[in-house]
Amino acid sequence: MTPPESRPAHVYVGAEADGPSTDTSKISLSGWRRVTIGEIAVVGSGSTPDRTKDEFWNGDIPWITTGEINYGVVEDSEEKVTHKAIEYGLRLFPAGSILMAMYGQGATRGRIAELGIQAAINQNSCAIICNSEVVSKYIYYFLENNYNFIRGLSNGGGQHNLNNGIVRELEILLPPLPEQRKIAAILSTWDDSLSTLTRLIAAKRQQKRALAEQLLTGQRRLNGFEGEWETLRFGDVFIRITRRNIEGNEHALTISGTHGLIDQREFFNKRVAASDLSGYYLIRRGEFAYNKSYSAGYDFGAIKRLNLYSSGVVSTLYICFALNRADADSNFYEQFFEANLLNEGISGIAQEGARNHGLLNVSVKDFFELDLPFPPPPEQRAIAAVLSTLDDEISALDRLQASVQEQKRGLMDALLTGRVRVNVEDA
Template sequence: MVPEGWKQSEVGDHVDLLSGFPFKSSDYSDDSDDIRLLRGDNIGQGQLRWRDAKRWDKDQYEQLAKYHLNLGDFVIAMDRTWVTGGLKVAEVKDHDLPSLLLQRVSRLRAHPTLDQRLLRFFINGYRFEQYVKSVQTETAVPHISAKQIKEFPIPIPPLPEQRKIADILSTWDAAIEKTEALLATAKAQKRALMQSLLTGKRRFPEFEGQPWKEVRLGDVGLVSSAGVDKKTEDNQPEVRLLNFLDVFRREFIFDAELNHVVTAPSAKLEQCNVKRGDVFFTPSSETRDEIAIPAVAAEDMEGVCYSYHVVRFRLSEPWDMNFRAYVFQTDDFRRQAYKLGDGSGQRYVISQGNFRNMTVRVPSIPEQAQIGAILKAASGEIGGFEKQLTKLRTEKKALMQQLLTGKRRVVVDA
């Protein structure tokens, strides 16, 4: 039942929906000054990605006015519309223009009966995501049709109430965008600090003139893999598993965060245990950029074993705990990992031998401690912004559920 004064409708009654033009790939341009073509591959979750964009002769741009994209248009990939993480739906921004709409992408513009900003919230909302998941075909290439988009049911309030709802939700969007900008700045500042402090380009006065040493990982610690698999056997003791994502998503790993229970042979309990200060790496990934990502065990972890999907590096030198978390994040270390990754495009792997041969430059323990403390503080600032951003997004999502269904009504000025 729709609220009093609202009407049950469908998106197609209130938008101009256009599917793209079938540009021939054989006629694509190699000139970077030509017009970008918006394909489904260019649409991410909430933004357009123009890496490896295909282009069309700019001299033909005016002839294709029907397929011009405008500021504020919404675009939806018709193939694989729903992917892990969300929908391939985005709003066209200034920096996305000029561009042309390619087939298998739909463009939505609101009619005067629907506030364009409210369309944004309908399309980016939970209900539309669930709708797409329910109607998307389960073929080799899952897809939806323009007709299915048009048939998405929406309750429509009167225009004054639409504008008020859009004003409220836009305020939340502004707060989210501001926090995203602060987060991006904090990450850039931390990255700059890392590249200056961890390379010795920037020194603390009390350490000026003191030499750094370059060390090979195999000479200052033990690199080991062959961890525990994810199986459960009745005759084996239970253990908690430190997995790939536990490393990939963190700088420091804490015991309370690990809750994946499996079993392991008794011999593995000691062989694959986790001690405070152990550094873990992701030895493989689908891209070269995601191999050798580090994380440090922040404490001894009783009853925890590391997975066969990660590599453990147990230092024989007393490096500062915070320093351990950041020294393997430098551009130089990332370049080494990129070069040493063996693979063919589907999977890249760094062997134990290559891990042992990777090198880092380290200062004295007191200088390590100062560097580590500064970078840990920078990470703390980033973590604060990330928590704030999560809170804002969660609150906005709940508010959208109430406002866009009329469960919570707004007061419209007379």
């Protein structure tokens, strides 16, 4: 739902938030009542101690920023403050407080987290300290379920920000205490499952990274393979692609570290390429591209193979190339590039651009002179198969996690609006 331009003093966000809607007027909500956050909790803000005063910083008291408010439980912070900062007025919030990010044009604004420790927070966030008549975790889930709606309540102007007044005025559906506890307990089990999946995915990714580095560099050999690997020039394995877009292809691509070569409209929600794409390079499925001009630290060394589409076009800033040997395995080299194993070589030939301040440029000539390992073709294929199997396992876990998250969203909407009631006899 799009929030009205002028809202009432109290804003009911219960069943009107994005997601499955529920007409609560047709639901029997015996014992439930509508309350504002301000009626059942204290809402407080943080602040930033004077950074010019060393005695306020590098202490042992956690100081939470909005970037660290990203659901789950916050147990530590990157920056710490001293007891002197507390003496000079910096407020401490108790464990169990619900934190909300108030500022941020991306996904940050409106995100929440539970404070697992006593900590201070910055001025761009608020802490919600619930009283004894409510279950803090129930309020946490209610706010999570209404994230998109709450973001829409931000003040206008140059920046869209939330504030303590908006948070206090939020009106929610509050069931009796036993039902709050039961709903919170049910949803917590789903969060536990999601946390387990997150750990499994992280462990599997780490396993793949470690194995990839060993296998792709010859530090570890698969059974049945021995002997020295060749070292070839990049230009001995690949040939540069400079075909122009004479066929009028409108599929403008960009490189994403996560998604690979992807349509700009899917990645940016708009096309950022020039209106005339005739001068762009046309690449086809299975060919590779590298952006030879990049801001330092942004997708450094990212080389991607075109997998998602049959063809597309990229800026002439990209170095495009295809395999030039019939015995080279494309999947092996895709894994090699994904492991960022060409980064050291690229960093050695990168030069600061004379005309583009802040950009680094890689000479095409130097790029094709880089060294590449060339294992025997059967070993290339075997290594690629092992690593692709791990990729498939990671993708399966990612899909499972997305499915569980979607089921949790549906369950939250049902339980937090009273559309589905819980049995509280054993709560």
